[in-house]
Amino acid sequence: MSENETITFDVEGMTCATCALRIERILGRQEGVAGAVVNFAVMEAKAVVAPDTDVAALVAAVDKIGYKIRPIEPGEQRQRPAERYAAEARYQLRNVLLAALLTAPLMALSMLATESDATRIWQGFLATPVVFVFGSQFHRMALKRLRSRNANMDTLISVGSVAAWAYSVAALATGEPIFFETSGMIITLILLGRFFEARAKGNASHAITKLVNLGAKQARMLVDGKHEMVDPLELSPGDSVVVFPGEKVPIDGVIVTGRSSIDETMFTGESLPVDKKAGDRVFGATVNHEGRLEIEVTHVGPNTALAQIVKLVEDAQATKAPVQKLADRISSIFVPIVIGVALIVFGSWLAVGGDLGTAVRNGVAVIIIACPCALGLATPTAIMVGSGRGAELGVLFKGADVFERSPAIDTFVFDKTGTLTLGAMTLTDVVADGAEDRFLYLVGSIEAASEHPIGRGVAFGAEERDIVLSFPDHVETVPGMGVIGSVDGVDVTVGKSKLMADRGLQISDDHLDATERLEREGKTVFLGGWDGEVRGVIAVADRIRESAVGTIAQLHDMGAETIMLTGDNRRTAEAVARSVGIGRLLAEVLPGDKAAEVAQLQGRGKTVAFVGDGINDAPALTQADVGMAVGTGTDIAIEAGDIVLMSGEPRLAATAVRLGRATFSTIKQNLFWAFLYNTAAIPLAAAGLLNPMVAAGAMAFSSASVVTNSLRLRRFT
Amino acid sequence: MTEKTFSVPDIHCGGCATSIEGALGGIDGIGSVKVDLDGQTVGVDFDESVVQIDVIVNTIEDQGYVVTS
Numbered sequence: 001m002s003e004n005e006t007i008t009f010d011v012e013g014m015t016c017a018t019c020a021l022r023i024e025r026i027l028g029r030q031e032g033v034a035g036a037v038v039n040f041a042v043m044e045a046k047a048v049v050a051p052d053t054d055v056a057a058l059v060a061a062v063d064k065i066g067y068k069i070r071p072i073e074p075g076e077q078r079q080r081p082a083e084r085y086a087a088e089a090r091y092q093l094r095n096v097l098l099a100a101l102l103t104a105p106l107m108a109l110s111m112l113a114t115e116s117d118a119t120r121i122w123q124g125f126l127a128t129p130v131v132f133v134f135g136s137q138f139h140r141m142a143l144k145r146l147r148s149r150n151a152n153m154d155t156l157i158s159v160g161s162v163a164a165w166a167y168s169v170a171a172l173a174t175g176e177p178i179f180f181e182t183s184g185m186i187i188t189l190i191l192l193g194r195f196f197e198a199r200a201k202g203n204a205s206h207a208i209t210k211l212v213n214l215g216a217k218q219a220r221m222l223v224d225g226k227h228e229m230v231d232p233l234e235l236s237p238g239d240s241v242v243v244f245p246g247e248k249v250p251i252d253g254v255i256v257t258g259r260s261s262i263d264e265t266m267f268t269g270e271s272l273p274v275d276k277k278a279g280d281r282v283f284g285a286t287v288n289h290e291g292r293l294e295i296e297v298t299h300v301g302p303n304t305a306l307a308q309i310v311k312l313v314e315d316a317q318a319t320k321a322p323v324q325k326l327a328d329r330i331s332s333i334f335v336p337i338v339i340g341v342a343l344i345v346f347g348s349w350l351a352v353g354g355d356l357g358t359a360v361r362n363g364v365a366v367i368i369i370a371c372p373c374a375l376g377l378a379t380p381t382a383i384m385v386g387s388g389r390g391a392e393l394g395v396l397f398k399g400a401d402v403f404e405r406s407p408a409i410d411t412f413v414f415d416k417t418g419t420l421t422l423g424a425m426t427l428t429d430v431v432a433d434g435a436e437d438r439f440l441y442l443v444g445s446i447e448a449a450s451e452h453p454i455g456r457g458v459a460f461g462a463e464e465r466d467i468v469l470s471f472p473d474h475v476e477t478v479p480g481m482g483v484i485g486s487v488d489g490v491d492v493t494v495g496k497s498k499l500m501a502d503r504g505l506q507i508s509d510d511h512l513d514a515t516e517r518l519e520r521e522g523k524t525v526f527l528g529g530w531d532g533e534v535r536g537v538i539a540v541a542d543r544i545r546e547s548a549v550g551t552i553a554q555l556h557d558m559g560a561e562t563i564m565l566t567g568d569n570r571r572t573a574e575a576v577a578r579s580v581g582i583g584r585l586l587a588e589v590l591p592g593d594k595a596a597e598v599a600q601l602q603g604r605g606k607t608v609a610f611v612g613d614g615i616n617d618a619p620a621l622t623q624a625d626v627g628m629a630v631g632t633g634t635d636i637a638i639e640a641g642d643i644v645l646m647s648g649e650p651r652l653a654a655t656a657v658r659l660g661r662a663t664f665s666t667i668k669q670n671l672f673w674a675f676l677y678n679t680a681a682i683p684l685a686a687a688g689l690l691n692p693m694v695a696a697g698a699m700a701f702s703s704a705s706v707v708t709n710s711l712r713l714r715r716f717t
Numbered sequence: 718m719t720e721k722t723f724s725v726p727d728i729h730c731g732g733c734a735t736s737i738e739g740a741l742g743g744i745d746g747i748g749s750v751k752v753d754l755d756g757q758t759v760g761v762d763f764d765e766s767v768v769q770i771d772v773i774v775n776t777i778e779d780q781g782y783v784v785t786s
Contacts, residue, residue, distance in 0.1 A: 018727045022781025065780050066736050144735060147742045149749045 004034055007055065009045040009069040011038065023062055023069070030061050045069055089198040096191040099134040102126045103184040110181040110692060120172055127180035131165045135187040151335035152328040153375060159335065160371020161186045167364045176361070179368055182695045189703060190376030197380040216284065219250035222294065232284065232300075239297045243288045251284040252299035260291035326404065327379055330671060338370040338682075345686045358688065365685035369695055372678045374702040378670035381710035386663030389716050394646035395656045402642045403667070406626050406660025408607040412555055412653065413563045413598060413620070415612035419630050419650055420564070420580055421542040425454045427461020428523055431514045432536030439536040441467050442492045443528040446485040449475040454524065455483070457540045482526065494528045505529040511537050522575020541575070548580045551650040556583070558657070561606075565589055565597055565620075594620040611645075611653050626660075628653055662716050666709060673705035718748055719765045724786045725777060728757045733782075740776050744768060 014020055020038040023045060027036035032053030038045040047058065055071055062069045106126040109119050132139075135158070142158035145151060164183035171178045220227040222240040232250040235241065240256065243249050249262070259277040264286045276282060282295060283305045299305075346363035350356070387397050397403065414420055432439035444462030447455035448469050462469055472492075475485035482495015484503070493503045497515065500507055511527065514537045518525045523539035555562055562583040566573045573587035586597060594612075598620050601608050610624035621627030621642075628643045630650075643660075645652035677698035684690050728734065734752035737759055741750045746767025751760040761773055774784045 018733055021727055025781040025783075066739075144739065144742075147738070150738075150751070 004048050004050055007047050007049055008072045009047070010072055011043045011045050012068040013066060014043060019067065022065060023067055026061055026065055027058060030058050033058070089195065092191070092195040092198045095134060096188065096195045099130050099188045099191050102130050103181070103188045106130075106181050106184045110696070120178055123178060123180040124169065124172060127165060127168070127184045130184040130187050131161050134191060135161055138187070138190070151332045153331040155335050156331045156371050156375065157186055157190055159367060163364050163367040167361070167368060177691050179692055179695055181692070182368060182699065185699055186371055186373050189373045193376035193380040196377070196384050199384065216248035216250040235297050235300055237297050237300060241295050241297060243293045243295060245288060245290055245292065247288055249282045249284055249286050249288055249295070251297055252304045253282055253295040253297045255280050255282060256294045256296050258291050258293035260293055261289045263287040263289060326667060327375060327671060330675070334370075334675070338367060341682065341686070342366040362686060362688045365688070365690040366682055369678055369681045369685045369690055369698065372674040372702055373699040374674040374706040375671070377703060377706045378674045379667050381707055382663055382666040382670055382713065385710045385713040386659060386666070389713055390656070390659050393652070393655055393659070394649070395652055395659060396644040396646060397660070398642050398644065402626060403660050403663045405642070406609070406657050407664045409560065409609045409626060409657055411561045411563065411601055411606040411608045413565050413601070413608055413610045413624070414582065415565060415594070415610070415620070419611050419613055420548040421544050421576060424543070425457030425524070425540040426543045427458050427538065428541045429518055429539040430536065431511070433510075435535070437467060439528060440465060441469065442487050442490060442530070443494050443538060445469045445472050445487045446475060446483050446492050446494050449485065454540055458538060490530050492528065492530050494526055497527055500527050500529055500534050505532060505534050507534045519571065522572040544576060544579055545648070545650055547649050547651040551654050552581050554654045558654070565594055595623040598623045609653070609657065611650070628656060659716055662713060666713055669709055670706045673709060674702050677702045718762050720760065720762050721770065723759045723761065723774065723777065723784050724757065725759055725782050725784055726757050727782050728752065728754060728759075736780050737777055737782070740780050741773065744772065744776065747773070
């Protein structure tokens with residue numbers, strides 16, 4: 001039996017995650033297929049097949065459910081999804097330009113003061129291809145909808161443009177007013193909206209290109225002790241590279257020799273450089289500030305932190321915009337009403353003794369004027385401006401549907417670590433009966449030698465207080481208890497009270513009181529002592545992000561409830577909750593239960609936003625109505641979130657919701673303006689008074705209102 | 718005409734609606750098809766003497782969905 005092989009396919013036409021699932025199932029059912037995996041984000045399908053499988057049959061089976069797949073030859077370079085969006089935008093641009101090329105002279109002719117049979121017939125010639133070639137996609141969709149007794153935006157556009165066209169063809173013979181320019185304008189403006197939408201995706205792909213460009217262009221590979229400049233793409237795990245001060249780290253790896261501070265702002269949003277030494281991980285595209293580093297490459301190509309961010313952003317853009325649903329929802333009600341009104345108008349004219357021709361003409365006129373040209377611009381312009389402004393403010397909306405969901409948020413759930421706090425232990429208190437400096441010197445020197453983050457926090461705190469630490473003669477860690485070591489000949493013990501008792505060190509009541517008080521404040525407390533006695537108490541705590549307090553207050557002002565959900569122990573959590581002023585606390589929640597807690601809130605009718613950054617937050621981020629992934633960028637959390645807050649600032653969570661609300665209400669206002677002028681003109685049409693001037697006026701006013709209204713979002717702060 | 722609602726939990730977007738409507742729309746004996754995106758259901762009006770429920774379920778599943786009830 002020969003071995004199965006893996007075929008990779010390029011997939012076209014997927015609009016959501018379910019599409020990927022469907023293709024997977026269909027592929028899995030085909031003969032010879034042992035398994036199939038479809039990745040929506042990278043638009044790729046992989047199938048494990050028996051050697052003599054008919055690949056063409058697989059392609060045909062998937063084609064039957066409406067997707068195109070194409071086997072990728074080994075070594076073939078795939079087009080990035082971002083480039084495809086750019087290509088789609090170009091295609092839409094060509095479409096709208098060609099349509100405009102015909103519509104512009106059509107408009108000009110319709111506005112001529114003197115009308116002749118020739119200009120009227122020319123208008124017909126110009127309008128026909130716009131309606132039936134460029135508009136064919138709308139007619140096709142409308143027919144599809146009609147078969148299932150449905151109407152949406154496409155129906156309205158199709159009915160409106162065809163009605164205006166047919167009415168005008170008939171009017172050519174009778175010499176009555178024609179509405180060819182209305183039919184042409186409807187299609188052209190809708191196509192313009194489609195282009196805007198494609199370009200909004202393209203703009204976000206611009207952001208990707210920017211991210212890609214953050215990567216270093218060259219790496220100094222170390223070969224036989226000599227530097228050799230290579231493209232970072234050529235590196236493989238295990239290679240050694242050298243990074244000089246001021247240079248970008250070319251790729252993900254581990255420091256072999258050297259120590260430096262590294263600017264990781266792009267990943268963590270933390271503006272302070274991070275100290276790194278041998279054994280620490282570094283990431284491509286971060287900036288080496290001080291020392292020469294030798295790095296062993298660990299991750300290359302698609303596995304680097306930067307490549308993963310790029311993939312996540314692309315994933316975000318791949319989601320389609322069901323916000324359009326609002327326009328569709330309105331249309332689905334509007335279309336039957338308009339057709340109903342048209343029938344009533346038709347019947348009324350007959351009833352009052354009008355001839356059949358007049359009745360038909362006025363009925364159709366109602367349909368013509370009812371179709372708002374600006375309808376196609378209402379949603380895309382708002383989304384384009386809103387998401388562009390978001391990117392400027394550091395908020396990436398993954399998919400336009402987030403705009404529709406975020407206005408309803410009434411509950412914010414924060415994961416404590418890293419979102420409200422800095423996630424780094426800082427020295428907060430020293431109690432040593434007047435001998436603080438000596439105490440910190442001895443304890444700090446011992447702690448500085450430990451690898452523990454708490455120890456590093458203590459050592460940093462000592463250095464901040466200008467205490468010069470020395471190297472201990474020896475250090476020994478007592479797991480779970482503390483550290484024992486000797487500095488300048490003094491045997492120092494640092495740790496929990498139990499370790500003090502074990503080592504025969506006496507604790508005074510004052511020190512016990514201090515310990516209890518500091519622990520109540522939610523701090524982590526240690527004792528330190530030598531020569532048979534406990535000499536003092538130190539406390540460390542996770543520091544609150546400066547903007548956290550303001551953010552919580554702002555959210556309360558917006559009428560939202562705030563909840564902190566954390567795995568930390570109740571006392572620590574309460575201390576943080578109190579100092580940021582959060583509304584409710586759910587502490588000691590197991591990682592697996594976070595999603596369940598979110599689901600429970602939703603079960604009580606809440607619309608929940610979850611703000612988190614950890615890998616263990618991913619399920620909760622997905623469960624929440626809107627998941628906001630914070631900062632770090634290296635995390636799977638970003639993949640699960642709907643909104644990415646580009647820096648660790650919790651303030652951005654409030655910004656995201658406000659921008660979401662502003663954009664969504666802009667969409668609603670736009671739809672109102674789009675429909676207003678046209679609907680207002682319906683009575684004129686019903687009365688038989690519709691003329692091309694009225695139609696053109698409604699078109700111009702509603703389009704201008706919509707565009708101007710959307711542009712207001714640019715000033716959102 | 719009989720009316721029956723099928724539960725299809727994978728329904729996710731307008732694309733899903735279009736493909737299910739398209740597939741069912743071409744079958745003799747099926748009147749209207751309504752896909753409810755929020756409820757993730759497919760409502761079908763059909764003539765029981767012409768088309769069996771099995772055929773409807775199979776048609777939806779052939780599109781790569783799972784019908785749960």
